Amino acid sequence: DLTAFYGMADLPLLPSVRLVGGLRVEHWRLTVFKAGREVDSVPLYRRPWDYLWSGNLTWSLSDQMNLRFAGFRSVTRPDPRELVFDRYVPVGTECDLVGDSALKQSNILNGDARWEFYPRPGEIFAVSGFYKKFTNPLVEVIQENANACTQFTANGKSATNYGVELEARRALDFLPGFLRDLSIGVNATILNSEVELDPVRFGGSQGLALQGQSPLVLNGSLGYSNESSRTSVTLFYNYFDTRIARYGGAQPSRPETRPANVLEKGRYSLDLKLQQGFGPLRMSLAGTN
Secondary structure, X not given: OEEEEEEEEEEEEEOOEEEEEEEEEEEEOEEEEEOEXXXXXXXXXXXXXXXXXXXXXXXEOOXXXXXXXXXXXEEEOOOHHHHOOOEEOOOOOOOEEEOOXXXXXXXXXXXXXXXXXXXXXXXXXXXXXXXXXXXOOEEEEEEEOOOOEEEEEEEOOEEEEEEEEEEEEEEOOOOOHHHHHEEEEEEEEEEEEEEEOOHHHHOOOOOOOOOOOOOEEEEEEEEEXXXXXXXXXXXXXXXXXXXXXXXXXXXXXXXXXXXXXXXXXXXXXXXXXXXXXXXXXXXXXXXXX
16 A cells, blocks of 8 residues: 655745645555465565755746756665565566565655757757766565576665766757648757675675666657648657666676676567558558568
């Protein structure tokens, strides 16, 4: 069960400066049997209270330009299955899944700053910087044994995540003919991350990137929209660089046996979406690679 309530304040500090802040209180209640529902099984109880504050300061430099500063606290909680020492045989993955009742939730401190400029409606140019600090980050681990391998969720000691995001969206209405109905959008994120893991459990893990974090993510779009014909066509491009999918975990008595990390190779995707209006109806067709 999760019960939550919050309070928020919107404060105009100056004619061009606005502060929005608040506090969200969450009470998470979990009861799960650690070893099955036998009579002598001892339930695991979790009853934490979390106080999640947030603040967003907006400084309007002009009618078209803003500076934004934000900070907030968030949490990531383990799933009930990840807290139970049972073995699951998944479909389509390489290792059995096992839980750990000692898992802790991850606490995250977030901060970011953003400059944004809106030349016209639907257009934007923005530069953002962000930083995240994780305590007890939840990570996925693969551990090998004599006959098979096991996948489980573990707590790291800490992790950081920081980077820069660039965003631009522009209408091409200065072009001749039907080209004036085109628009283009680009988004790029350059990211650096690092996680600190238990040296006994993970062996030589210094300098590892945080699981699931690509050092480069690119998104692009090319759109065509004509109001008179009610036709809309958009082409989407996405690319993410190679990232760690799961960490290799060593046997506690033999840290030198830590297997290699499992990587998800970088790749791109290309998607197309078409929409056409017919009277009161709108038909759409989407394709992906």
